[in-house]
Structures are given as C-alpha cells and as structure tokens.
Amino acid sequence: MVAPSKDEIHHLLLKLHSLTGIVPIGVFLVIHICVNSLRTVGAWPYQLSIDAINNLPFLLVIEITFIYIPLLFHSVMGFYVVNHAKTNVHRYRYPRNALYTMQRLSGAVVFVFLVYHLGTTVAPKLWEGKHHFEAAPFLIDIMNGEFKTWQGILIYTIGVVSATFHFSNGLWGFCVSWGILIGPKAQRNGAIVFAMVGLALTFLGLATIAEFNMNPVPVDATVSR
Numbered sequence: 001m002v003a004p005s006k007d008e009i010h011h012l013l014l015k016l017h018s019l020t021g022i023v024p025i026g027v028f029l030v031i032h033i034c035v036n037s038l039r040t041v042g043a044w045p046y047q048l049s050i051d052a053i054n055n056l057p058f059l060l061v062i063e064i065t066f067i068y069i070p071l072l073f074h075s076v077m078g079f080y081v082v083n084h085a086k087t088n089v090h091r092y093r094y095p096r097n098a099l100y101t102m103q104r105l106s107g108a109v110v111f112v113f114l115v116y117h118l119g120t121t122v123a124p125k126l127w128e129g130k131h132h133f134e135a136a137p138f139l140i141d142i143m144n145g146e147f148k149t150w151q152g153i154l155i156y157t158i159g160v161v162s163a164t165f166h167f168s169n170g171l172w173g174f175c176v177s178w179g180i181l182i183g184p185k186a187q188r189n190g191a192i193v194f195a196m197v198g199l200a201l202t203f204l205g206l207a208t209i210a211e212f213n214m215n216p217v218p219v220d221a222t223v224s225r
C-alpha cells in the first residue's frame with residue numbers, strides 16, 4: 001500500500017476540520033441552545049434537562065469523546081487555517097469575503113468564550129464533585145449569578161451571537177465545499193435558509209439570557225441523597 005502524501009494528509013485534515021464543525025460540534029450547539037431555552041418555559045423543565053444529562057452513564061467519557069476532543073481538534077485546525085490560509089480578496093467579491101473574515105474572527109471569539117464558559121460551569125462542577133441530581137442546583141445558581149450582572153450578560157451575548165454566526169455561516173461553507181450547494185442560485189437560497197437558522201438560534205439564546213436575568217429562580221435538588 002502506498003503511504004499518503006503530505007498534500008493528501010493536509011487535505012484530509014482540512015476535510016475533517018470542516019466535518020467536525022457540523023458533526024458533532026454543530027449538532028451539540030443546536031441541542032445545547034434548545035435545551036437551555038427550556039429555561040424560558042420554567043425553572044423545572046430546565047432543571048429536569050440538566051438532571052437527565054448529569055445522570056447519563058459514562059457522562060465524562062461521552063463528553064470527552066463527542067465534545068471535547070472534536071472541539072479541540074476543530075479549534076487547533078481553525079487557528080492553523082487562519083495562520084496559513086492565503087488571502088482571498090481577489091477570489092470573492094465583497095460580501096463573501098467579509099463573511100469569510102467574520103468567520104475567522106467569530107471562531108477566535110467563541111474559543112475565548114468557551115474557555116470562560118467551561119471554566120465557570122463544568123470545571124467548578126467537577127472540582128466541587130457536584131454529580132447527578134446535585135449538578136442542577138449548583139449550575140443554576142452559577143447561571144443566576146452570571147446573568148445578574150451586565151458583564152455576564154455582555155459576555156454571554158457576545159458568546160451566543162459569535163457561536164450562532166460561526167455555525168450558520170460555517171454550514172453554508174460546508175455545503176458549498178462538500179458539493180451540496182452547487183451553482184449560484186442554490187448557494188443564494190442556501191445562504192437565506194442558513195441565515196434564518198442562525199437568527200432562530202440567536203433568538204433562543206438571547207431569550208434564555210433575558211429569562212435568567214428577569215427571573216432568577218433558585219432550585220433544590222430533584223432527588224436528595
């Protein structure tokens with residue numbers, strides 16, 4: 001068997017970078033924003049969803065395999081692409097080129113946001129050993145505190161808007177580069193559909209922030225030890 005060339009490995013890594021942005025990371029983002037938005041229905045549906053997640057068997061293994069490893073790979077490759085990609089000012093005209101620049105910028109912003117977000121939610125949860133039914137009151141307390149301040153609201157608004165833009169614009173790029181949207185008409189229609197997906201996710205994320213801010217309800221553990 002012939003060993004793959006350097007170019008072939010490079011091409012494969014770029015394809016894997018593109019794919020991981022959709023599956024599993026994009027899928028996770030859509031689920032995460034939808035689950036968080038349960039908070040707008042009430043504190044208990046949100047608590048039940050956190051209970052369900054935190055009582056999954058092998059939760060940490062699932063998270064490391066399907067969230068953290070793909071996220072780390074996608075981020076490292078993203079920074080590699082930003083540092084090595086040739087400028088494409090002459091290839092595309094203004095709107096596409098501006099969106100491409102924003103794609104890179106939003107990726108970097110999401111990375112910084114995630115360091116903050118995970119460092120203030122998952123990390124203290126693991127550090128304090130808040131597992132199973134103890135996770136929800138602990139995390140909801142943190143979220144209530146976060147959205148009480150304008151700084152918390154600002155950080156989360158920037159995080160949500162950057163993530164939903166990065167995902168929906170990335171979805172368009174994915175469909176074009178994988179040959180799903182072929183031709184100008186399909187690409188224009190695709191851009192409209194994905195912009196609507198992005199706006200819907202942004203709306204859900206911002207509504208969640210607003211609900212936490214206006215109605216910070218503390219909760220007790222559903223089942224106590």
Ligand code: HEM
Nearest residue numbers: 036053054063110121122125139156159160163205208209
């Ligand atoms: C309204 C906005 C958001 C809220 C209220 C929120 C809330 C939370 C909470 C409570 C957790 C801890 C879950 C647990 O350990 O059981 C979490 C984890 C996480 N969040 Fe968010 N989040 C928001 C936005 C975002 C955004 C925009 C992203 C993506 C950029 C994101 C990515 C993540 C990731 C990757 C995890 C770790 C998942 C895991 O380990 O299971 N979150 N979030």
